[in-house]
Amino acid sequence: MAVKNKLLLAQTGPKMKKVILAGILGALVSASASADTLYFAYKGFYDAYHGVLKPNESLTGHFVANDLNNDGAYSKNELVSLKIGRLNLENVCESYSDGYFISYCVKAFSYSASEGLTIDAYRNVSVEYNAHYNSVKTGEFYKYTWHGYDSGHITSWTWTPETKFVTSTSPVPEPASIAMLGLGLGTLMLARRRRR
Numbered sequence: 001m002a003v004k005n006k007l008l009l010a011q012t013g014p015k016m017k018k019v020i021l022a023g024i025l026g027a028l029v030s031a032s033a034s035a036d037t038l039y040f041a042y043k044g045f046y047d048a049y050h051g052v053l054k055p056n057e058s059l060t061g062h063f064v065a066n067d068l069n070n071d072g073a074y075s076k077n078e079l080v081s082l083k084i085g086r087l088n089l090e091n092v093c094e095s096y097s098d099g100y101f102i103s104y105c106v107k108a109f110s111y112s113a114s115e116g117l118t119i120d121a122y123r124n125v126s127v128e129y130n131a132h133y134n135s136v137k138t139g140e141f142y143k144y145t146w147h148g149y150d151s152g153h154i155t156s157w158t159w160t161p162e163t164k165f166v167t168s169t170s171p172v173p174e175p176a177s178i179a180m181l182g183l184g185l186g187t188l189m190l191a192r193r194r195r196r
Contacts, residue, residue, distance in 0.1 A: 035064045035080050040117060040167045045142070045157035055162065059085050059142055063111070073112035082106060085155075086144050087123055087134045100127040116165060 039062040044055045061084030065074040079091040093105035101124070108120035122135035129149040136142045144155040 035066050036074075037062055037064050038074075038111065038167055040165065042138075042159075043164045043166070044160060044162045046160050047156065048141075048158050049154045049156040053160070054157070057157065059157065061085065061087075063109075065111075073115070074110065076106065076109040079106065079109045082109065082119065082121065084119060084121075084136055085134070085142055087121060087136055089121055089123060101125070117167075 040060070042059045043057070045057050045059070046052075047054050047057070061082070063074070063082045064080040065078045066080065067074060068078050076091065081091065082089050089104055089106055091106050091109070093107070095101075095103040104121075104123035106119075106121045108118060110118045117138055119136055119138045123132070124134070125132045131145075131147045133145040134143065139159050141159070142155070142157045144153070146153045
């Protein structure tokens with residue numbers, strides 16, 4: 001089969017070879033559009049439940065998004081998934097009710113280096129004697145409440161003027177960037193071979 005393909009390629013004219021090469025390069029470039037992961041943290045909150053300032057308390061998370069319009073910023077329609085604190089969501093809004101109740105939604109999302117991160121999202125789950133309520137609106141509050149039959153937990157933090165925001169990109173190179181490196185090296189080797 002490989003011999004047959006080599007013969008077919010050898011019999012094609014120079015224009016057809018360019019078309020085939022352009023198709024292969026186009027496929028590789030389109031495959032390189034991969035999702036970006038950005039890790040972030042907020043530090044320093046006011047604990048509204050306990051009534052104390054917690055300057056060393058951190059709220060961490062990350063999001064995965066595709067910069068579809070290549071503007072260096074991410075909007076809600078480019079978001080794939082989001083995790084902040086105990087809140088872990090895909091970019092959908094859904095509700096279920098069948099002896100239990102689940103409702104979750106990313107209502108608003110955006111990120112740019114100049115404007116920062118905007119998140120408005122929630123997830124509520126209620127099953128018999130257990131209920132979990134989790135919501136965040138960056139710049140305002142983060143809440144996590146869990147109530148069991150005879151116990152519970154409440155986290156209720158609000159942003160302060162001293163709340164700090166820190167970001168970092170994924171430390172591991174994406175597979176698409178490795179493919180692009182291979183394509184670049186292959187192109188250089190092909191150009192060098194043609195010169196001989």
